[in-house]
Amino acid sequence: MIDAALSSSGAQVVLATSSDENYPPENIIDGSTETFWISTGMFPQEFIIRFSGTQKIRLVTIQSYNVKNLKIQKSTFSDATDFEGIIDKEFEHTEGQLQSNDFALNGTRATHLRFIITSGFDHFVSVHRVMVEGSSESNL
Amino acid sequence: MVKLRAKCILVGDAAVGKSALSQMFRSDGSHFQKNYSMTAGVEVLTRTVHIPDTSDGVELFIFDSAGKGVFLEACEKLWEQPAVLCLVYDISSEQSFQNCGQWLERVRGHSQGQHVPGVLVGNKTDLAARREVESGLAQEWAESQGLEYCETSAKEVENCEAPFLILAQVFHQLYQDRLQAIQALA
Ligand SMILES: Nc1nc2c(ncn2[C@@H]2O[C@H](COP(=O)(O)OP(=O)(O)OP(=O)(O)O)[C@@H](O)[C@H]2O)c(=O)[nH]1
Ligand SMILES: [Mg+2]
Numbered sequence: 048m049i050d051a052a053l054s055s056s057g058a059q060v061v062l063a064t065s066s067d068e069n070y071p072p073e074n075i076i077d078g079s080t081e082t083f084w085i086s087t088g089m090f091p092q093e094f095i096i097r098f099s100g101t102q103k104i105r106l107v108t109i110q111s112y113n114v115k116n117l118k119i120q121k122s123t124f125s126d127a128t129d130f131e132g133i134i135d136k137e138f139e140h141t142e143g144q145l146q147s148n149d150f151a152l153n154g155t156r157a158t159h160l161r162f163i164i165t166s167g168f169d170h171f172v173s174v175h176r177v178m179v180e181g182s183s184e185s186n187l
Numbered sequence: 188m189v190k191l192r193a194k195c196i197l198v199g200d201a202a203v204g205k206s207a208l209s210q211m212f213r214s215d216g217s218h219f220q221k222n223y224s225m226t227a228g229v230e231v232l233t234r235t236v237h238i239p240d241t242s243d244g245v246e247l248f249i250f251d252s253a254g255k256g257v258f259l260e261a262c263e264k265l266w267e268q269p270a271v272l273c274l275v276y277d278i279s280s281e282q283s284f285q286n287c288g289q290w291l292e293r294v295r296g297h298s299q300g301q302h303v304p305g306v307l308v309g310n311k312t313d314l315a316a317r318r319e320v321e322s323g324l325a326q327e328w329a330e331s332q333g334l335e336y337c338e339t340s341a342k343e344v345e346n347c348e349a350p351f352l353i354l355a356q357v358f359h360q361l362y363q364d365r366l367q368a369i370q371a372l373a
Contacts (some may be wrong), residue, residue, distance in 0.1 A: 073356060083373060085369065089193070170270055170365070
């Protein structure tokens, strides 16, 4: 089992609606919760992670702060089209510690995952790490 | 370098000069509408404010809202998750000042418990001869509500940018504070 959402596994953030150059979206996929991406105002906010090839996903874990509602969509196309919704979740507010939420996906196939934050517990929300447990389909 | 985005809700009684102020701000003081043209619903204006001594900016999305009651319901639908608030009254109208508390409550009702920084603006200082609201009194009330305070004249292009510059700076400071708090977590 590998973490498919690591830049060292070939994953990329291909879109993010906010960018403070000191807190780039690449911080989401660098394998560390100490670095993060922060939204810079207004909702919704989103980012899209592209995997290297198609993944069969078992589990997605997201570590964040002050996210209230998150929707996850997937695309199975290499050009990131036709996203379909797979998750819509209200998060708990955590004071003074990161939120950690797991989503079991039973081998859902995807080339991209799109994360849409429609509301927050604060004006600004941060995403520290996204982990995607799965196996690459390209070498089947 | 960062560009923040802030949803700024602009409210107050009808004809106090909300549209005049926001249009002066957007047009850099070149456009004062002398004839009253009532706002029906919400008009969104945007302008980016540079934050002094930084390379940062705040893009304000000003939601210039109707003061007339019949439009209230329609306006409120667009006030979800406000970032900052600009509350305007007319210094020559005691009534428009009295109603500020109600406007404040309405906007804060959409904040979902979040802190919404704001500024109280006494407009039409050119009508000093007809002043009905003393500055000191207004300032005191603003402080008691956690609002900044300033006075303006859209007509005389006096201090028109001040409310928006204040809001941009306060929002930028809020961002710095939140960044620090998040860094302390990680
Ligand atoms: N003397 C004077 N008149 C002003 C000033 N600012 C606005 N006005 C006038 O007041 C009237 C109303 O201004 P608006 O900006 O349309 O008022 P508003 O608050 O947007 O009103 P609604 O859209 O109905 O809520 C217009 O005739 C403006 O020219 C000012 O600083 N001094
Ligand atoms: Mg108006």
